[in-house]
Amino acid sequence: MTGWTQGEKHLIAAAAAAAPSVHNTQPWMLEFHDEYVSLYERLDRALPRHDPLGRDRLISCGAALEHVLLAMRVLGWVPDVELRHDRTHPDEVARISAVGRAEPSDVELDRHRAITARRSHRKPFAARRLDGDMRRVLLGVRGIDGVGLRVVSEPAEIAALARLLNHSALVLRADCAYQRELAAWTAPVRQPLPGAGVSSATRRVSTLPWAGLVRRTTAIPDIGFLADRLSREFLLLVETPDDGRLDHVRAGMAAEQTWLTTVAAGLAGSLLTQPFQLHEVRAGLMEALTLGGFPQLLLRFGHP
Numbered sequence: 001m002t003g004w005t006q007g008e009k010h011l012i013a014a015a016a017a018a019a020p021s022v023h024n025t026q027p028w029m030l031e032f033h034d035e036y037v038s039l040y041e042r043l044d045r046a047l048p049r050h051d052p053l054g055r056d057r058l059i060s061c062g063a064a065l066e067h068v069l070l071a072m073r074v075l076g077w078v079p080d081v082e083l084r085h086d087r088t089h090p091d092e093v094a095r096i097s098a099v100g101r102a103e104p105s106d107v108e109l110d111r112h113r114a115i116t117a118r119r120s121h122r123k124p125f126a127a128r129r130l131d132g133d134m135r136r137v138l139l140g141v142r143g144i145d146g147v148g149l150r151v152v153s154e155p156a157e158i159a160a161l162a163r164l165l166n167h168s169a170l171v172l173r174a175d176c177a178y179q180r181e182l183a184a185w186t187a188p189v190r191q192p193l194p195g196a197g198v199s200s201a202t203r204r205v206s207t208l209p210w211a212g213l214v215r216r217t218t219a220i221p222d223i224g225f226l227a228d229r230l231s232r233e234f235l236l237l238v239e240t241p242d243d244g245r246l247d248h249v250r251a252g253m254a255a256e257q258t259w260l261t262t263v264a265a266g267l268a269g270s271l272l273t274q275p276f277q278l279h280e281v282r283a284g285l286m287e288a289l290t291l292g293g294f295p296q297l298l299l300r301f302g303h304p
């Protein structure tokens with residue numbers, strides 16, 4: 001191909017802008033070239049306290065990349081992705097070229113429609129269990145190289161998760177630098193623009209700590225209560241074989257593909273990494289769930 005039309009650029013950029021991102025920082029930028037589109041991470045959107053290693057920034061870029069790929073498919077292009085790890089362009093995350101033409105599938109059209117419907121659902125879900133529904137939905141997830149989606153459902157696993165989330169909530173609630181950063185990235189409105197920080201609704205104490213963002217005023221329930229609530233949600237841990245730059249991007253792609261697939265199936269969900277910023281929480285999860293890889297994020301799904 002040689003060049004993108006204005007309409008194509010608009011659709012691709014709009015899809016990226018609707019992707020979830022850590023603290024709604026939207027830490028990416030697209031650059032359109034005749035032969036390809038480059039996705040860059042925006043280092044000026046760093047969160048030094050919450051995300052000192054930039055892991056969440058790259059997971060966010062992975063989510064945006066998944067949206068870009070879907071937009072290209074809906075435009076009838078067959079995308080080819082090259083994930084970048086090049087010292088001369090350290091902030092370039094991916095190059096996406098259009099290498100052919102093909103009609104989008106129904107699944108791709110459904111996922112693309114889900115881009116605008118997706119929102120972080122931090123509230124509790126309806127009481128209906130959804131193990132069967134979710135397992136059917138997961139069959140439709142194509143998956144991303146090497147990324148594992150680990151269901152967390154055994155009572156002993158849920159109990160361990162509750163202990164770790166409780167611990168991280170207590171630590172982060174008392175971390176003044178962390179709280180200052182979160183306050184700075186909280187928009188004064190319920191529906192902030194892309195890149196303008198998290199919704200003011202996340203300030204409410206009613207959003208429980210495993211599903212929301214722990215603030216100074218967040219009431220932290222006891223471990224038994226937490227375990228009971230978690231046991232009624234469908235929990236998926238995204239893990240990667242290694243813990244490098246490309247693993248983080250792929251984790252974001254896999255998470256977003258899964259999230260869009262569940263939204264297309266009428267479910268709601270949210271994504272958490274906040275507790276994973278504590279080393280002991282990641283290490284504790286690896287041990288309690290006998291993971292072979294590195295836990296990157298937790299997805300929770302349910303009926304809205």
Ligand SMILES: Cc1cc2nc3c(=O)[nH]c(=O)nc-3n(C[C@H](O)[C@H](O)[C@H](O)COP(=O)(O)O)c2cc1C
Binds near residue numbers: 212271274
């Ligand atoms: C890498 C990453 C980490 C996130 N971590 C959390 C989290 O720990 N808790 C939470 O409530 N939301 C988390 N989110 C959700 C973002 O806050 C949310 O995507 C953003 O505010 C935009 O809102 P939306 O998802 O409703 O479009 C995370 C999102 C990403 C991509």
